[in-house]
Amino acid sequence: MALDWIKRAFQHLSSVVWLLIGTAREAGDHMARGRLPFRASVFFEQTDRAGVGSIPLIVMVSWFLGLTMALLTGYELRPYGQERLVPGLVAVGFTRELGPLMTGIMLAARIGAAFTAELGTMVIGEEVEAIEAMGVGALRFLVAPRLLAVFLLTPCLVVVSDVAALCGGALISKMQLGMSFRYFGHTALDSLFVHDILDGVLKSFLFGLLIGLIACYKGLTIRGGAAGVGEATTTSVVTAIAAVIAFDSLFNLIRF
């Protein structure tokens, strides 16, 4: 049983890696002929939908999380007269960990669901096969722009998340701890090291790629007709969230 499960997990993993390789190769073939790997319009459509569309949710959630984090740490540190540590805690906590993690989870839910449902529906309508049969290359035409969009967008959205969290933290620090915005901003920036920011960005790229790959893979390997779309979408979201959390832990274990 367990062995079977592990075997299947590895099969999926290797298929996902092959999806990435196949997509890169098809895109490479096309570029070798002196063309863009895919249509710019399709790419921007994806970035707009997946990225810009995710901003309100990410801002709201991060703002509240930053606020809560400042509130809690301020409450705990105040008796010791150490509330000046609050900005640093929020800043480091978000750039290194919570920003990428929360953004990853939210994108896994939004983008994962969208990509899987879209590609899955196209597979069932034989659209993917038709694109393949024309010799156009479905991986290049459909997967590549989506992957690149989510890969490039995730770090941008993580920055948005970090900023929103700091704003939330600054606001509560002013209200509860009487800290000026200026002081909060200064201390927050001072406490950040380059490697904190770098780690956060690296993680974000990794999460973006993971989410995109899992979502596209689940969509392309859909089974069971229209009813399969719902199921595939759910497993895609669950798998992507689990993968983001697992890789986050792995990354932290290696880096600390």
Add this chain to the structure above:
Amino acid sequence: MHPVMEMRDVEFAFDQKKILDGVSLRAEQGDRLVVLGTSGSGKSTILRQILGILHPQRGSVFFQGQEVAKLERRQLSQMRGRIGMVFQYAALVSSLNVRDNLALPLEELTDKPADEIEKIVDEKLALVELTEAKMKMPAELSGGMKKRVGIARALVHEPELILFDEPSAGLDPVTAVVIDDLILDLSAKTNVTAVIVTHLMQSALKIATQMAMLNEGKIVAEGTPDEMRASSNEIVQDFLAAAGEKS
């Protein structure tokens, strides 16, 4: 001269289930080869073998004398650019309008200038009499219209071989006849080779120059429509009876 398409002793199984069990077919230049079979008999599988989407486990498939399974990725994609495929449910890209669906293979695979692409799109749409639907989305079209757009899309790159998956199935009888006539008309105008799979005997007899009957993974009878009408094969007889050709 080699035939445009040839299958030699093709065997193919999904998992353990044998779908094709030694199928041999050939289509010469200008032929309209119709493969008849019940649903689930492996007709679509045959077309996928020709396109190299599936590969035979035994035997081989040739397009213009080249073995499909031996082509590498880039050659395979080039070969597909020389074949047109009409899917059973048209398989139009639902996010693109009719014009963009037709232009897709030209824009992606050729370096033709925009005005030439526009001209080809208009010409092919006129051929299937759908000029007025140019800017419509696939969701706004009826089944018969979708199928005609699918045919037009399969023709834009002037293929040497065109494959039809159940062209007249799932349509009302009037539209089905229109599609059959369209196939005959195309073939007369362009002399393109066609491989058509269907479960409808009537439409097969009408459009075929060559016919083959697929049953349980094997070709059980083949010949011209007249030879098929005279065939004593039981399965052919069943199909003829169902089509009202014999009582």
